[in-house]
Each structure stands twice: as structure tokens, then as C-alpha cells.
């Protein structure tokens with residue numbers, strides 16, 4: 001989700017099917033085969049794609065979100081392909097939900113934690129729906145920290161584990177009219193980078209995935225329809241590159257070229273200039 005878009009797709013960064021992608025998919029199978037992976041936000045968009053990608057790598061899945069019909073449909077699909085799958089219905093707005101998810105999986109060794117659930121809200125900060133503002137902080141930040149705090153100790157103890165935290169290219173710049181969302185995503189990216197360093201000697205890998213505009217329900221839920229003109233990357237490609245980066249133990253993955261450009265530009269251009277232009281470009285029409 002970005003407001004400055006270059007819409008450049010480069011084969012250098014999208015890594016199409018090739019000898020190297022075949023090598024990596026066998027590498028992912030070697031690493032993730034028969035390991036339990038917990039995916040939050042597995043009922044839509046990037047979460048569904050991440051769950052499918054991990055299942056294709058041989059992982060066993062715990063799928064969680066609020067919409068049980070969606071989770072059961074995905075679980076049936078993955079079971080039909082031979083995967084072992086468990087579903088846990090939970091609303092991450094509820095501060096006790098991470099503990100409930102942890103307890104529901106206490107009999108399993110969860111080696112892979114995918115903190116993907118998230119939402120945004122587009123519009124002026126002084127008019128924004130308060131429940132959705134606070135929900136972004138709870139789901140995108142609080143629940144992510146809570147789940148990581150619950151699942152990480154066993155990973156560190158076992159000397160093995162993989163944590164993926166879905167941040168965003170939005171984390172590279174303050175975003176007028178997406179103020180809370182961008183702030184939650186920089187929280188996610190910084191948390192991932194710091195914890196990755198802390199646990200690096202234990203064998204646990206922490207990766208921040210920073211997608212740009214991606215096909216999902218995100219823009220409907222954030223009511224950002226009027227910004228939806230830009231080209232979007234498929235959730236499948238984002239998930240494929242995210243899982244590959246996780247398997248390699250990369251600290252950060254920006255899965256497309258325009259996102260990488262934004263990360264560089266926002267490093268070079270003063271924040272005040274960025275916010276000035278973004279405010280003009282993103283200002284709601286009515």
C-alpha cells in the first residue's frame with residue numbers, strides 16, 4: 001500500500017520461474033517440511049497466499065482469523081492436497097485472543113509464526129472512525145507483539161524458528177490520510193528488525209515483509225477506493241517472495257521494485273517534503 005507509485009516491474013526483482021526459483025522451492029521444502037506454521041489473517045488476501053505457499057513447502061498449518069467459513073474453505077482445500085490443518089477462530093481486537101490462540105495450539109511445536117493479520121483506514125485523522133483507528137493499533141501492533149512474545153521463547157529454547165512480520169512499504173514514510181496505518185507499520189518493521197538482531201545467535205530468524213499495493217480486500221476495508229487506481233502486485237507473488245526470504249533468514253523483504261525505490265527515495269528526501277506531496281496526492285476528494 002503506497003501513495004507514491006512507480007509501477008515498474010523488473011524481472012530482476014520479481015524473480016520469475018527459473019532454475020534458481022526451482023532451487024529455492026526445494027530449499028523451502030527442506031526447511032519447512034512437516035513444521036507447524038501459524039498464519040494470522042488467513043481468511044483473505046496475503047494471508048491465504050502465505051498459507052498456500054507454506055503448505056506447498058510441506059508445512060502443517062494453523063489458520064486463524066474471525067471468518068470461520070473462509071478458514072474452513074481454505075482448510076478443506078489444503079487438506080485435499082495432503083496438508084495437516086487446524087483452524088482457530090479469534091478476533092485480535094480482543095486483548096485475550098493471542099493467549100487463546102496459544103492455548104489452542106499448546107499441544108503442537110509451532111516453529112513458524114506468520115504475523116500477517118492487519119487493517120488500515122483511509123481519511124482525515126480528525127474524522128476517522130475511532131474504533132477502526134484503535135483496531136489498527138491492536139491488530140497490527142499489540143496482537144503481533146503478544147503472539148510473538150508467546151511463541152518466541154520455545155523457538156529460542158529449541159534453537160530453531162521463523163517469524164514473519166507483515167509490515168508495508170507504508171512504513172518508510174509518514175502517510176497523511178493513512179496516518180495511523182503507516183505508524184503501525186513502522187512499528188512492525190522496527191520491532192522485527194530489533195528482535196531479529198536479539199535472537200540471531202539462537203538460530204531463530206525474524207523477517208519483515210514490506211509489500212507495496214497488493215491485490216486483497218485491504219483497500220475495501222480501509223475505504224481507500226479512490227486511491228485504488230494504481231497497479232497492484234498479486235498476493236501470490238508477495239507470498240512466494242516472502243516465504244522464500246523467510247527460508248533464507250533475510251531480515252527484510254520488499255517484494256517489488258517500486259517499493260524498493262520508495263524505500264531509497266524516502267531515505268534521501270526530507271520527510272517534510274514527502275508529507276507535503278503525499279498530502280496533496282492523497283487528499284480525499286469529498
Ligand SMILES: NC(=O)c1ccc[n+]([C@@H]2O[C@H](COP(=O)([O-])OP(=O)(O)OC[C@H]3O[C@@H](n4cnc5c(N)ncnc54)[C@H](OP(=O)(O)O)[C@@H]3O)[C@@H](O)[C@H]2O)c1
Nearest residue numbers: 001041043044045046066067092118168213214216217218
Ligand atoms: N494489500 C496491500 O496493499 C498491503 C500492502 C502492504 C501491507 N499489507 C499488509 O498485509 C497484511 C494482510 O493484509 P491484506 O492486504 O491481505 O488484507 P485483507 O485481504 O483485508 O486481509 C486481512 C486479514 O487480516 C484479518 N484480520 C483483520 N482484522 C482482524 C481481527 N480483528 N482479528 C483477526 N484477524 C483480523 C482478516 O481476517 P478476518 O476479517 O476474517 O478476521 C484477513 O484475513 C496486513 O498486515 C496489511 O497491513 C497489505
